[in-house]
Amino acid sequence: MIKETTTLKQIAESLNVSISTVSRALNDHVDISDVTKNRVIEEAKRLQYVPNILAKGFRNHKTNIIGVIVPSVTHYFTSTILKGILLESEKTRYTTIISETNNNPDKEKEVLQTMLQFGVEGILMSLSKQTKEVSPMLQALKKRPLVLFDKVSSKIPCTQIVINEVSAAFDAVEHLVNMGKRRIAIIKEEKDSYNSEKRFEGYLEALKKNNLEIDNSLILSTDDSSIKEGKRLTRQLICLKEKPDAIFCITDSLAIGVIKTLKKVAIKIPSEIAVVGFSNSSHSTIIEPNITTVNQPGNRIGKLALQQLVKEIESEEEYLTSKFIEINTNLIIRESTFTG
Amino acid sequence: MIKETTTLKQIAESLNVSISTVSRALNDHVDISDVTKNRVIEEAKRLQYVPNILAKGFRNHKTNIIGVIVPSVTHYFTSTILKGILLESEKTRYTTIISETNNNPDKEKEVLQTMLQFGVEGILMSLSKQTKEVSPMLQALKKRPLVLFDKVSSKIPCTQIVINEVSAAFDAVEHLVNMGKRRIAIIKEEKDSYNSEKRFEGYLEALKKNNLEIDNSLILSTDDSSIKEGKRLTRQLICLKEKPDAIFCITDSLAIGVIKTLKKVAIKIPSEIAVVGFSNSSHSTIIEPNITTVNQPGNRIGKLALQQLVKEIESEEEYLTSKFIEINTNLIIRESTFTG
DNA sequence: CTGAAAGCGCTTACAG
DNA sequence: CTGAAAGCGCTTACAG
Numbered sequence: 001m002i003k004e005t006t007t008l009k010q011i012a013e014s015l016n017v018s019i020s021t022v023s024r025a026l027n028d029h030v031d032i033s034d035v036t037k038n039r040v041i042e043e044a045k046r047l048q049y050v051p052n053i054l055a056k057g058f059r060n061h062k063t064n065i066i067g068v069i070v071p072s073v074t075h076y077f078t079s080t081i082l083k084g085i086l087l088e089s090e091k092t093r094y095t096t097i098i099s100e101t102n103n104n105p106d107k108e109k110e111v112l113q114t115m116l117q118f119g120v121e122g123i124l125m126s127l128s129k130q131t132k133e134v135s136p137m138l139q140a141l142k143k144r145p146l147v148l149f150d151k152v153s154s155k156i157p158c159t160q161i162v163i164n165e166v167s168a169a170f171d172a173v174e175h176l177v178n179m180g181k182r183r184i185a186i187i188k189e190e191k192d193s194y195n196s197e198k199r200f201e202g203y204l205e206a207l208k209k210n211n212l213e214i215d216n217s218l219i220l221s222t223d224d225s226s227i228k229e230g231k232r233l234t235r236q237l238i239c240l241k242e243k244p245d246a247i248f249c250i251t252d253s254l255a256i257g258v259i260k261t262l263k264k265v266a267i268k269i270p271s272e273i274a275v276v277g278f279s280n281s282s283h284s285t286i287i288e289p290n291i292t293t294v295n296q297p298g299n300r301i302g303k304l305a306l307q308q309l310v311k312e313i314e315s316e317e318e319y320l321t322s323k324f325i326e327i328n329t330n331l332i333i334r335e336s337t338f339t340g
Numbered sequence: 341m342i343k344e345t346t347t348l349k350q351i352a353e354s355l356n357v358s359i360s361t362v363s364r365a366l367n368d369h370v371d372i373s374d375v376t377k378n379r380v381i382e383e384a385k386r387l388q389y390v391p392n393i394l395a396k397g398f399r400n401h402k403t404n405i406i407g408v409i410v411p412s413v414t415h416y417f418t419s420t421i422l423k424g425i426l427l428e429s430e431k432t433r434y435t436t437i438i439s440e441t442n443n444n445p446d447k448e449k450e451v452l453q454t455m456l457q458f459g460v461e462g463i464l465m466s467l468s469k470q471t472k473e474v475s476p477m478l479q480a481l482k483k484r485p486l487v488l489f490d491k492v493s494s495k496i497p498c499t500q501i502v503i504n505e506v507s508a509a510f511d512a513v514e515h516l517v518n519m520g521k522r523r524i525a526i527i528k529e530e531k532d533s534y535n536s537e538k539r540f541e542g543y544l545e546a547l548k549k550n551n552l553e554i555d556n557s558l559i560l561s562t563d564d565s566s567i568k569e570g571k572r573l574t575r576q577l578i579c580l581k582e583k584p585d586a587i588f589c590i591t592d593s594l595a596i597g598v599i600k601t602l603k604k605v606a607i608k609i610p611s612e613i614a615v616v617g618f619s620n621s622s623h624s625t626i627i628e629p630n631i632t633t634v635n636q637p638g639n640r641i642g643k644l645a646l647q648q649l650v651k652e653i654e655s656e657e658e659y660l661t662s663k664f665i666e667i668n669t670n671l672i673i674r675e676s677t678f679t680g
Numbered sequence: 681c682t683g684a685a686a687g688c689g690c691t692t693a694c695a696g
Numbered sequence: 697c698t699g700a701a702a703g704c705g706c707t708t709a710c711a712g
Binding site for chain 4: 060
């Protein structure tokens with residue numbers, strides 16, 4: 001279906017002025033008299049003129065498009081970041097296009113290339129879980145500014161928006177210690193993802209500071225931070241001779257699996273085993289007991305990521321160092337660790 | 341940060357051929373010899389040529405952009421539809437841009453205009469909850485094809501992708517009847533939203549078919565289908581002299597509120613009061629008991645909506661009738677109505 | 681205060 | 697098989 005559109009030329013002809021004048025009038029150029037401006041604006045309205053952004057962008061060498069690449073839009077935390085990005089982008093002249101990688105590095109590479117080809121002026125990106133090879137991102141970085149958020153990598157020399165992973169995990173574990181827990185297990189990721197690594201670091205620091213010994217039987221890993229894996233690993237933990245009295249999960253999904261299994265075997269939460277999650281996903285207040293978890297302000301992360309990218313797009317300098325911007329989180333204490 | 345880019349001209353100069361030839365070679369035009377094609381392709385690769393999509397689109401009078409407008413990306417069902425749209429769009433030459441309205445009609449109007457201004461070739465849209473005035477959509481429809489999904493309105497003469505609301509609700513209620521329930525309450529929306537209205541219709545049909553009388557004290561409405569409202573209205577229902585033995589909620593959020601409250605007052609689910617939700621949100625298996633709910637295939641809805649829009653964009657004819665395309669749903673039976 | 685003209689990067693009808 | 701030229705809709709330096 002094709003519908004015709006009004007151009008500057010038509011307004012000019014209808015008013016017997018030049019195209020230049022129309023263009024200037026609509027852009028509120030100082031040179032144009034108010035009388036002319038008003039005539040042009042009126043006529044533009046009458047003809048329902050809508051500027052051709054494509055011609056405009058083409059002419060001005062800018063697309064005003066920012067590309068956003070995430071593993072999956074259905075992931076709750078990701079969707080809150082997207083919300084922040086969308087809201088913030090409205091305050092700017094930029095429009096965003098969003099693509100998913102479904103955690104597939106090949107897809108990630110392809111999406112990245114398509115976006116560059118589409119002429120995005122910069123890219124906001126959360127890496128796929130499987131990404132080992134960062135060369136597609138290094139290539140992209142040669143062409144356009146790139147800002148990473150959430151799933152980041154220090155191998156890529158660009159700005160990265162992250163949360164204070166280490167201290168967030170530290171606080172969560174220390175909270176368990178304050179609740180009188182001494183045998184604190186952790187369920188983390190097998191692969192050395194930035195997030196998991198840092199959270200593990202915070203866990204170790206908290207144990208150390210509180211003079212608790214590191215017991216390898218309490219350190220479990222999975223390559224799939226899902227409810228299912230949470231259930232499986234819990235069964236493993238409760239079969240230990242010396243059971244843990246708390247489990248720190250690096251995702252809420254794992255925590256949900258843990259809680260479901262503990263309830264099934266009638267282990268009391270939090271008195272026998274306390275549980276902490278990570279993310280403050282919408283699930284964390286649905287399940288009972290509600291989960292004590294680390295609140296990650298997705299909106300703020302998205303907002304900041306967009307602001308930073310715009311800054312880099314509009315700046316003359318190159319940002320080719322691995323600069324980490326940390327956003328603070330807070331621990332939300334709920335029933336899975338504390339009965340008030 | 342500005343980084344320079346290779347154009348057809350540079351390839352042409354470097355190869356001593358015309359720009360036309362380069363353009364044709366890269367577009368695999370039959371007229372060009374294989375030798376020339378290969379030389380051009382090689383040189384393009386060497387110079388890391390990336391076509392300027394803006395110039396291309398401008399020249400060809402097409403943007404290849406489809407606008408997607410939804411109330412909120414963090415809404416789970418919406419995000420599954422978005423996933424379907426994004427996945428399907430990759431199979432086409434179209435890129436999508438997504439915007440939120442946050443259920444604000446003013447915002448909705450603004451977003452619509454921005455998208456048209458941006459030169460989208462068509463629009464996929466789920467209406468905001470508050471939308472009463474459909475004129476912005478009618479205006480848009482004059483310029484570009486529009487396809488509505490999920491939150492639709494028969495006042496807008498365009499294609500609308502919906503689920504079989506009536507029969508889905510009918511099946512859900514009849515399932516309760518089959519479980520031996522006789523006093524089935526409904527929590528629906530105050531406003532006459534398309535979805536709520538149809539689901540209520542299905543509820544009434546199921547009662548009628550099963551010779552159950554309509555009891556107005558069992559028909560509750562809210563203008564906010566939230567967990568909180570589910571809780572509030574449940575308190576109201578359990579204070580009735582003749583309590584319901586089942587509650588059909590037109591959203592999962594309401595059902596969660598209902599369940600939380602019933603558990604708190606120790607009313608047994610489903611034996612005393614059974615609960616049915618709607619959407620199969622990710623929450624429905626987190627809460628215990630798991631919720632019996634209507635599964636809406638978001639991916640398929642998104643996929644179909646995109647396909648339909650592309651069809652309309654590429655078709656010569658105008659689609660200006662209110663055509664409803666219904667997608668089938670299925671009831672997923674879980675613990676909130678059935679203990680097997 | 682206004683206009684003629686060039687040019688952004690690409691495609692394509694026309695000519696050879 | 698290849699090239700010169702026009703033109704998509706817009707902006708802007710230059711001239712008046």
